[in-house]
Amino acid sequence: MGRARPDVDTALRILRDHAPELSTEMVPAFAASGRVVATPPLAQLPVPRFRASAMDGFALASDFTLRASADDPVHMLVVERYGAAGVSPESLRAGEAARIATGAPVPDGADSVLIEEKAVSTMVGGGRRLSLTTPVPAGSNIRLPGEDVPAGAPLVARGKLLSPAGIGLMVAAGVPEVEVRRWPRVRLVSTGSELAADAASLDHHPARIPDSNGPMLMAALREIGLPYHSSHHAADEANQLEKGLIDQDADILISTGGVSAGDFDLIPGTLEKLGATIHLHASRQTNIVRDASG
Numbered sequence: 001m002g003r004a005r006p007d008v009d010t011a012l013r014i015l016r017d018h019a020p021e022l023s024t025e026m027v028p029a030f031a032a033s034g035r036v037v038a039t040p041p042l043a044q045l046p047v048p049r050f051r052a053s054a055m056d057g058f059a060l061a062s063d064f065t066l067r068a069s070a071d072d073p074v075h076m077l078v079v080e081r082y083g084a085a086g087v088s089p090e091s092l093r094a095g096e097a098a099r100i101a102t103g104a105p106v107p108d109g110a111d112s113v114l115i116e117e118k119a120v121s122t123m124v125g126g127g128r129r130l131s132l133t134t135p136v137p138a139g140s141n142i143r144l145p146g147e148d149v150p151a152g153a154p155l156v157a158r159g160k161l162l163s164p165a166g167i168g169l170m171v172a173a174g175v176p177e178v179e180v181r182r183w184p185r186v187r188l189v190s191t192g193s194e195l196a197a198d199a200a201s202l203d204h205h206p207a208r209i210p211d212s213n214g215p216m217l218m219a220a221l222r223e224i225g226l227p228y229h230s231s232h233h234a235a236d237e238a239n240q241l242e243k244g245l246i247d248q249d250a251d252i253l254i255s256t257g258g259v260s261a262g263d264f265d266l267i268p269g270t271l272e273k274l275g276a277t278i279h280l281h282a283s284r285q286t287n288i289v290r291d292a293s294g
């Protein structure tokens, strides 16, 4: 058992090297926040899914506007051919410009979107006429299919924690479910004969103090989103400690108290008796161990 105090990176590496991998489960992508990725999810759809307008305005063929000038404006006929959701809009004919909304599919025949604010249009006869005094550059305000994420691309690396951004990315790319590690189960053991189980017993025992570490650590576990834990209080007495520390269902055992040099600091000895190997005794306050069962 080394007594040198390792830095945080070293301590984390030792922990990772000895932590057994948890089994995995499939969960819906929308419900995977805070889970650890076991198998990188792959984009089922490209993002954008189709050639999409980045702006509200008019979709048109840039070629048609090449000769536009203040002296000699180019006029186009505005057609209202929105792509209904899931339906590609009809192709544009020469000289037509289509009203288009941000995110809508760009019709065939158009290679550019002129933004609303730069467009000058007037009613002529029964229709709307768009007048251009400068050419519209090819490719303006169009997002290409797969520009953000190509189909098949891995979205989140193995071992990463899924963030809200990761959830949005997976759902945008059509991923229905993702393989993640199951939640680890944590057992929390407050040790110390001086700890009072409840406020009432403090009255009868003037030398006792409340078990504040237990509730604090439970709150910390909840804060990082770990849903499964059990908590236990054990007096500084070998049998009680042994019983308290054994939990076949726990993946992680967190104990508090009993690791320093007092006569009643029995945790390291008890753990070793139970078959644990101490890989890191990081400080007098921190014990990091691995159960013999793996």
Ligand SMILES: Nc1nc2c(c(=O)[nH]1)N[C@H]1C(S)=C(S)[C@@H](COP(=O)(O)OP(=O)(O)OC[C@H]3O[C@@H](n4cnc5c(N)ncnc54)[C@H](O)[C@@H]3O)O[C@H]1N2
Pocket: 054, 055, 056, 057, 102, 103, 104, 115, 116, 117
């Ligand atoms: N002519 C102009 N067009 C746009 C301008 C501008 O100044 N002039 N601003 C652009 C900017 S910047 C932004 S930001 C967007 C703002 O768009 P809206 O807030 O009006 O939102 P929508 O047009 O409804 O949608 C935009 C885009 O996002 C997609 N969307 C909407 N909700 C969802 C959702 N729940 N999940 C996934 N995707 C969603 C929608 O389909 C569109 O693709 O306007 C620019 N345009």
Ligand code: MOO
Pocket: none
């Ligand atoms: O207003 Mo938009 O917010 O530039 O993405």
